[in-house]
Amino acid sequence: MPSNADAAELFRSIADLLDLLGEKFKPEAYRRAARSIESLTEDLAAVAARHELRAIPGVGEAIAEKTEEYLRTGTVQYYERLKREIPAGLVELMRLPGLGPKTARRFWVELGIEGPKELTDAIAAGRLDGVKGFGDKKIDQIRTALAAAKSGGAATRRPLEEVFPVARSLVNALRAGAPADRVELAGSFRRARESVGDLDILVTSKEPTKVFDVFTAQPEVAEVKMRGETKETVLLKGGLQVDLRVVEPDEFGAALQYFTGSKDHNVRLRSLARDRGLKVNEYGVFRGEERVAGATEEEVYASLGLSWIPPELREDRGEIDLAAKGKVPSLVSAGDVHGDLHVHLPADAGTSDAETVVRDARRRNYSFLGVVVAGVDASGTAWALSEELRSHLSASGGLNPRLYFGVETAPGPLPKGLDAVAHDYRILRPSAGTVGPGESEPPGAPSSVPTVIAHVGASETAALLRWVEEARKSSAAFDLGPGPERLDSTGGRLVREAGLSVHLATGVGRPPDDPTGEVALGFARRAGMPPEKVWNVRLPGALSSARSAPRKSPSAGSSDPPRSPSSTRRRSA
DNA sequence: GCCGTTTTCGGCCCGACTGTTTTCAGTCG
Numbered sequence A: 001m002p003s004n005a006d007a008a009e010l011f012r013s014i015a016d017l018l019d020l021l022g023e024k025f026k027p028e029a030y031r032r033a034a035r036s037i038e039s040l041t042e043d044l045a046a047v048a049a050r051h052e053l054r055a056i057p058g059v060g061e062a063i064a065e066k067t068e069e070y071l072r073t074g075t076v077q078y079y080e081r082l083k084r085e086i087p088a089g090l091v092e093l094m095r096l097p098g099l100g101p102k103t104a105r106r107f108w109v110e111l112g113i114e115g116p117k118e119l120t121d122a123i124a125a126g127r128l129d130g131v132k133g134f135g136d137k138k139i140d141q142i143r144t145a146l147a148a149a150k151s152g153g154a155a156t157r158r159p160l161e162e163v164f165p166v167a168r169s170l171v172n173a174l175r176a177g178a179p180a181d182r183v184e185l186a187g188s189f190r191r192a193r194e195s196v197g198d199l200d201i202l203v204t205s206k207e208p209t210k211v212f213d214v215f216t217a218q219p220e221v222a223e224v225k226m227r228g229e230t231k232e233t234v235l236l237k238g239g240l241q242v243d244l245r246v247v248e249p250d251e252f253g254a255a256l257q258y259f260t261g262s263k264d265h266n267v268r269l270r271s272l273a274r275d276r277g278l279k280v281n282e283y284g285v286f287r288g289e290e291r292v293a294g295a296t297e298e299e300v301y302a303s304l305g306l307s308w309i310p311p312e313l314r315e316d317r318g319e320i321d322l323a324a325k326g327k328v329p330s331l332v333s334a335g336d337v338h339g340d341l342h343v344h345l346p347a348d349a350g351t352s353d354a355e356t357v358v359r360d361a362r363r364r365n366y367s368f369l370g371v372v373v374a375g376v377d378a379s380g381t382a383w384a385l386s387e388e389l390r391s392h393l394s395a396s397g398g399l400n401p402r403l404y405f406g407v408e409t410a411p412g413p414l415p416k417g418l419d420a421v422a423h424d425y426r427i428l429r430p431s432a433g434t435v436g437p438g439e440s441e442p443p444g445a446p447s448s449v450p451t452v453i454a455h456v457g458a459s460e461t462a463a464l465l466r467w468v469e470e471a472r473k474s475s476a477a478f479d480l481g482p483g484p485e486r487l488d489s490t491g492g493r494l495v496r497e498a499g500l501s502v503h504l505a506t507g508v509g510r511p512p513d514d515p516t517g518e519v520a521l522g523f524a525r526r527a528g529m530p531p532e533k534v535w536n537v538r539l540p541g542a543l544s545s546a547r548s549a550p551r552k553s554p555s556a557g558s559s560d561p562p563r564s565p566s567s568t569r570r571r572s573a
Numbered sequence B: 001g002c003c004g005t006t007t008t009c010g011g012c013c014c015g016a017c018t019g020t021t022t023t024c025a026g027t028c029g
Helices: A004-020 A026-038 A044-049 A061-073 A077-085 A088-095 A101-111 A116-124 A136-150 A160-177 A208-216 A249-260 A263-275 A297-303 A319-324 A354-363 A379-395 A461-474 A489-497 A516-526 A541-545 A554-559
Strands: A182-185 A198-204 A221-227 A231-236 A241-247 A279-281 A284-287 A290-293 A339-343 A368-374 A402-409 A425-428 A451-453 A477-480 A501-504
Touching (some): A004 A077, A026 A061, A044 A061, A088 A101, A088 A116, A116 A136, A208 A221, A208 A231, A208 A241, A241 A249, A249 A284, A249 A297, A263 A279, A263 A319, A284 A297, A290 A297, A339 A354, A339 A402, A354 A379, A451 A461, A461 A489, A489 A516, A501 A516
Parallel strands (some): A198 A241, A339 A368, A402 A425, A425 A451, A477 A501
Antiparallel strands (some): A182 A198, A221 A231, A284 A290
């Protein structure tokens, strides 16, 4: 059964071929459908089975039919026909930087060139010399692009956490060293997309040239690709592209909105503006010649009758309708995070020692910390770690943050002897990473112990769905944050739609430039998570209100975390 | 090809930049 990603790729391929045919609007229609399908929180086949394909934004009659054909037969005749009609090499030519569908098509129609190899030969043979539209510079540019493509330097999207450090460093450098009033990141970085293709930095300044000079002098910058009056594009040493734009202060909000995107969100916004006799561009919102908004994003949205929309939600998934009704959900924010329930210490699998973790937790003003021990034979380790951390706390001015203990365990009942230690909460860990049909059953999660389901990625929707079903029974939360072993925002969205909670990775105890916490928070916001569904904000009920009620072993009393005198007892059923 | 609490037809973002141009086409974001 083809995955959603397979279907999205198919429609993107169709779009590329239609581009080469010179189609004007169809390619974008197919790409929009592809984006939409990719961001679904369930399998396309399930949607198709309910006959609801056309409810997917951007999917109409024609694309719904092709989707059904694809699900049924594994291919689409329309696509097969296009492939027969258009040489595959043309798509490669079209993707070369500086070339597009028009030029690729001209090579094919006018010169019989069907791919990179033939184009390279044609240039070497001087066949492009004197052809209208191809001067020396253009030919040089194409030659360079062909060579670069051959050596495999294709630009790829990178994980958000990977670009975070360099993004922050560039912004800090501009804020410190350039004659700029405001410096902000826009684009998919600001929307906290899981991957970013490039960075967009927006600056207000009266001296663009000086800003560009400071920027270009940064050690990370390898090459200036382009510099105009208001815009500079550079490549960093790792190959990441960064666009820097300078705008006027009273245009800043409009520009920030515009360059934050997403494309689909902006398209929807502009059509809304058109309906109201307004025009939106990166300089402001206009009624005729008159500018009615532009200095701030709030004013841009307000001029269109909308409340401000958090960047992480700007994907045209219904957020504009919500903003029109003033019902944009309030999202968890940095100030809401008061703790972390998934901390490993070095004696276990952690990298930061107890002292560092405690210091960082206090710096962050955390009120609770959960230390986790992995493995089934870790009873002794758990005791040792709990004592270590507790002694650090008491030696450094009291028992704040409050401590909790957890055991990271494979699916199934807790091993004997550990129930005493793990009476507060536990982290479940599927041994094979995911549980799929035919594999071991999802865990019989305990009913009264707060459980975080960790080390489950979102790549297998079907497996995640089984975990969600299991989590429902016990109101467990899912670990969310960067990396393949946590849920990303799409998984988070699925969890939110199921009415369940998440636990955010915070990176507490990690070095100051570690992006884990910010990225996890971004993903959670992107998933539409309100603070009340995030366990880092407030402990789940069983921990916060029934901590003094031992469930299994009264002998564990001596290892209980410090109790608040005011905590109330709650007996679990 | 998709879409519509003003439309089932006629729209679909639009400006910066480059290169090849003498006023513009193509690409990019």
